Structure formats: structure tokens, C-alpha cells
Amino acid sequence: MLSxxxxxxxxNMADVHKHAILAWILxxxxxxxxPLTYMETHAGRGLYxxxxxxxxKTGEAAQGIAIARKWFxxxxxxxxxxxxxxxxxxxxAYPGSPMVAAHVLRPSDPLFLTELHPQEFGHLRENMKPHAAxxxxxxGWEMALSQCPPDPRRGMLLIDPSFEVKTDYETIPDTIRKINRKWSVGVIAxxxxxxxxxxxxxxTRALKRNHPDALCHEVHFPPARAGHRMVGSGMFVINPSYGLEEEGKWLSNQFRKLL
Structure with missing residues (x-):
């Protein structure tokens, strides 16, 4: 689906959670x-x-980064x-995950970004030109399965689907297991x-069975508006960096202030 x-x-608050962890890992x-390689399966447009x-129309940034910026x-x-x-x-301006990564990584670290939506891809290509992405x-799933392990082999893959396709919840554990088998040393988030x-x-139960040493970090927050169904955000990280668990605890404490 491309809507x-x-x-x-x-x-929004999910972006705050995701991007804070992403930036810390990188x-x-x-x-x-x-050297390290950075890859994304669902990159979006990179800049907003x-x-x-x-x-x-949604007001989600006003309920997200506008509140959370002072935490950091x-x-x-x-x-x-x-x-x-x-x-x-x-x-x-607010950076999507490709732009966050570009500003944390070194110029020599390659960025491979995949986006299927034609309009979003056009924005992505233009926004990321200065960063040689x-x-x-x-x-994005095809890219990950075909490109892993990358060169340089050390690196990170961010998987950030929209979950518009309801079967994603069923197929993701097996797909990630296949990617991890091909690239056992990669940080897969x-x-x-x-x-x-x-x-x-x-x-998440299936992911934990398949990857018992991974880090599963979840935060909760109030809905951005009345009737909004999203009340939290999760990051499942295979081969988590040393210290990420402690960083996650600190971040959890910040999100608890909202509840």
C-alpha cells in the first residue's frame, strides 16, 4: 500500500523515541x-x-518534539x-531518520535509503543529495534481504514500516530472522x-523467541488527540550497543513525565 x-x-512522540535511540546507537x-554502513527499508522523505x-492537520509535532526537546x-x-x-x-524543520543518521555519521559512512512511495521518494532523493545518500x-524488505550483509559489513539497518499492511505483524519476525542469519553482526532495529x-x-513475542539477546524498549504516552489509537512506541534492537539499555532507562523516565 502506498497511501x-x-x-x-x-x-510526534514516536519519532522522538525512535530518533533518540537511533542517534545514540550511531x-x-x-x-x-x-567504517560502517547505514541502511533503511522505509525511509520516507527525510526532512519535514x-x-x-x-x-x-494532526498537531502531532506540537504534542511530540515541541514538548520533548527540553529533555535532551x-x-x-x-x-x-x-x-x-x-x-x-x-x-x-524536523529530520526524518535518514537525516538524523546523516548528521551523526561520518562523511565516509555510506547511507543506503529505500522508499517505495513515488512522491516520498522524490522528496527523499532531493533532501538527501547534500549527504551523498x-x-x-x-x-525495502527486498533491499534488506538482497543487500545484507553490506560492505562495509559493520553497520546498522533501521526497519520502520508504516504497518498499513496488517500482515506485517505476522511476517516481520520471519523476515528479520532471515536478515539476521545473513548478517549476524549487524545492528538490526x-x-x-x-x-x-x-x-x-x-x-514481539515471536521476535523475543527468535532473538533472546536483543533489546526490546517500549515507551508509552498519551494519544496526540482524542480518538488517536497510538499510545506508545517500541524499538526492538538486535546486537544492541553497550550502554543502550541504560540509555533506554533514562529515556523511559522522560516519557513517564507525560503520564
């Missing part, structure tokens, strides 16, 4: 003087305006990325929404 556009949701990985018509110290890698994007694109309009009817639970 999903993240511009309606950019900068900053930790760049501490070693070794939280005051445009789509964002204003100036030297936190997520805050550093936000500050760089604001310097380049203005105070109303390799952008492909193709199915899956983002998923926590909805009021909790369709993620069978998926």
Missing part, C-alpha cells in the same frame, strides 16, 4: 575508527516542516542532529507502534 505519508506524523558506533498543512542535553546526539538541521533548514525506489488494541504483542 502512508509520514509528514502527517513527523516529530554516535556510539562512530566512536570506533572503523512541522508547520506545513499536513503536520498542522545539548551534547546528546539527537539534540546535536536537531540543532544541525535547524541551522541548515530553519527552526520549523544512495536512494532507491524499491521495496525495528520500530513498531503500540496501539490501543495491542496488535504488536504476538509479533
Amino acid at each position: 502512508y505519508q509520514h509528514a502527517y506524523h513527523a516529530g 554516535e556510539y558506533m562512530t566512536r570506533k575508527d572503523k 516542516d512541522v508547520t506545513d498543512e499536513m503536520a498542522a 542535553a545539548a551534547n546528546h546526539p539527537y539534540a546535536v542532529a536537531l540543532d544541525k538541521v535547524h541551522a541548515d533548514h530553519g527552526p520549523n 544512495i536512494c532507491q525506489q524499491r521495496d 525495528l520500530w513498531y507502534p503500540i496501539l490501543t488494541d495491542a496488535p504488536h504483542l504476538p509479533m
